[in-house]
Amino acid sequence: MKILLIMDPGIPVPPPLYGGHERLVHMFSEEYARLGHEVSLLAGPNSHISGKIYSFGKNDLKRGNWQKIKELIYTWFFLLKKAKDFGLIHNFGRLAYLLPILNNDTNKIMTYGRTIDSKNIKLIDRFKNKNLFFTAPSFDCISTNNQYGSWARVFNAIDFSKYTLQTKVDKVAPLIFLSRLDKVKGCHIAIEIAKRTNNKLVIAGNISEIYHEIEYFKKEIEPHIDGIQIKYVGAVNDIEKNHLLGQSKAMLFPINIKEAFGMVMAESMACGTPVIAFNKGSVPEVVIDGVNGYRCDTVEQMIEAVNKIDKINRIDVRKDSESRFSSKVIAGEYLNLFSSTRVQEY
Incomplete structure (x- = not known):
């Protein structure tokens, strides 16, 4: 089957540094190809996959509205001309890209990775459409808007070849907190837990450029960093992440918001490192209590x-993580959406 993946310009596929959805798009393009499909990608400049690339737009996250309108129009003309050439169009970009082909016979998947704008879905549902599936990485995310259209939960995936299972760690192994250092992510809670349990804590992640988040770091995190019990290592790449996760006894995920999936949980589990998380958002679907970690409602329960x-x-x-979050498993779930045995339909 010929498959077209679509991703917004702004960051190339795969991303040189940060870029969650861009990583997923590249991963699935390669997995679809490994499964024997002919894969093409419509994405920003300097993108590359094993298959064919159609470049458009501008790689600039701060690009203006006029630039985004031009990108939208380009995509419309591209799909009007090319859609019939593909058996599946898998869109990770803007929903509006699909407007000209909503009633096209081609199978279409619109994948969301964050909170869903119900107004857009409601508007699209008013148009004649067929062979269109909406997906999100958790039922919790879908619940923000599942009254319109056909929905399925399909977890996000990670590349397990980048993560090494560590079957044992030392008794004095540290805990780890891996996330952007925004207050809602709960790093200050991770510090409290480490101190109250007399454990070391490694903090990895970038500091926000937003003023109140900088103040949060200076007042609630930085004073505790002593380089001995509480250590901050900054932002990390994939190799460093694999090492830090593998040497940790557990990941702390004391998040105070509903996150659609939480990729770091799957990455931690890929190293064999269990996750201790507040029971919010996707956590009840990702963390199996007593199997790959613990779900908690309070700091005391985390301790x-x-x-x-x-x-x-x-x-x-x-x-467990490989059986649920590998690119092979998740690519298969996407491809099965249009078969007679749909998986994880909501």
């Missing part, structure tokens, strides 16, 4: 979870 983390089998953590 209890840290003290019994050695009851979790790290080999089982990796096995």
